[in-house]
Amino acid sequence: MSNASIRGALIAAGYEFVQFEPKIPGMWNWRPDAVAWAANSHGALVPWTVVEAQTSSDAIRPEVGLSVLARARDMLGTADHYIVMNGTDWYRADAGLQRLTAVDGPVSPPNGGDGEIVDVDLVTTMLADELWKAAARSHDKGTSEAFRSNSDVVLGLTSFRTATNSLVPVNKETLWQARRHAVVDFERRGTEAGFLTSHKTVAQAVAQLAGPKLSGRILDPFCGTGSFLWEAIDYARKRGTGLGTALGCDVDQRMVDLAGSIGAVSPVPVEIVRTDALLGEGLPLTTSIVSAPPLGLRLQEHHQLLDGTTTRDGDLVALDRIVRLLVDDGRAVLHLPAGITFRRSADRYRRFLATHLRVAAILGLPAGAVPRTGIRSVLLVIDNAEPSDTFIAQLGEDWEAQLAPGGAALEAALTQIDGSQQ
Template structure:
């Protein structure tokens, strides 16, 4: 703040832009910060600063500065021992989510635990009108998919419970800290989803670990065994899915062509509705050059599949108003024919 006016600096702190800040009095109940971008930047800066101060001595890729993620007695951001910025509660809730994603994307191994916002929003949109009951993410990371569906459930005003698991204890704790501030009941547990009995769910949204090979074979629904982590994850999710429910996956493209999975893919085509398959170029998975797919499966009678292979404009295509996403959404719940999409 300079001369009573709030400014936001760029990353290099070489330029300042005026922004809306708290109205006076600055401390106390007189006003709250309502600029979500500024709140996000303040929180992300705290995450990086506190992590860096402890990272070198610990010798690990990232450290969770837990106090940044937890809700203080009053909604706001503690900049220092004697400096507290009040923040609108809803703004602070959204800013915590965004700051955590920014922080993790900036860490060497952090990208494995978050999804890009455009992917999370696309997944929530593909859930469509199936939101309700239990929404499950067995490989939730920091919860990107769950939070996007939370926002959709709020818009639809339906009763929903959210459940997530992650094998990394610190990641699960961070997601749980965010979840406690969400407006709908959310439970995040530290657990290996391959080893626990998953709850029945109306909706499953998830991005399983890439390239994982299981130590012990998993028996698929068609009776075949596999050590392919993504195939086993899809299978576990479908076992947990209620009749009439919907699962939305972000997977590596290998799931669509690995010869060892031919019989399982045929089983899925014969037994459930493989409703949408959208191919994405490299860049959709943070920190990798791997191509990927968005896959939607309904626990319903087999039917036609919406197909699309997207190119360099994939982010625009799967934006909430993007042509590919709108077409996929129409096919899912509008009963449209099979479509070969944008190349």
């Protein structure tokens, strides 16, 4: 039976959303043939029906597909299950997935086929698919501007048109998660976007290291698509740190638009503005800064640093600008190239930091922590407070496990920085 025939039968039964061979988290080597979504008793769309289509012969009975249906039910929590044989013969499984009964086609879902979409994986998949379609269209036209325009439209979607041409809304919290995931997924799978995203493990670790300082307003002067801001917002909500607003800045209007489309559905007020933070003009003082400044910039003009020296080293200028924006007892958690910790030209500035502020932690990371580069990097934690001991660790190939929530290196750093594990 063709996908079109299965889709037609499901739509005729009242289903709006039908997926073929969808990705199942945790089961990357197996996909069900078809999954149809329907409303649960609360009006939220959930995976409701699974269809297993089998090529039949006299030697094969439809019952051999029951184990496949059971696997789908265990992974998706579906309520209705079918096997299609001979291209036209439908069989419905009983509740225990032990027996099959011949039926004319799928039964209509009890609560209807539409509702509010709350499943993050579903929306992420749909957004990512639309981004790939936009990339393909712009590739055919030989221009990146078409993709930029189309991707803004994709990420701005708040509802989806179904096979019956109706619009189904997406839950706001779901949009908040799915827009972020779709951008990261697209960035990791191709080079069409040029999105500036950070490794999720790094972004989560940055949020935890910022910890109790995530109150009032948080700032990222070099936000890209906002990876650090979004993880910090999630952490602050979970821990109740009192975060009120978030401000992101970037010199690239493309990044401002992308981050703005995500921030528009944030659970806390977010403002994303276009500005050159290296110029150090117009940004507010704040309690908490999380950022991954651009790497290895060589500026055209010399900039004066807090220690009185001047430099064209973009890494040092970015660090200096960020330190200037911290209020008393404020904290910056930064992802920087490792060279800033040993580069000879930065000796005097490093001494300045060590004697005027609290360099709370330096966590060295191997190549791979900065996407699409081979450079080594560091997570640097600086408090605008009296100097004290610095937690120092150089992580190896297991850096992701070490920095993950509950990881040994992260927990040790948190204990020293704030006196207790978070």
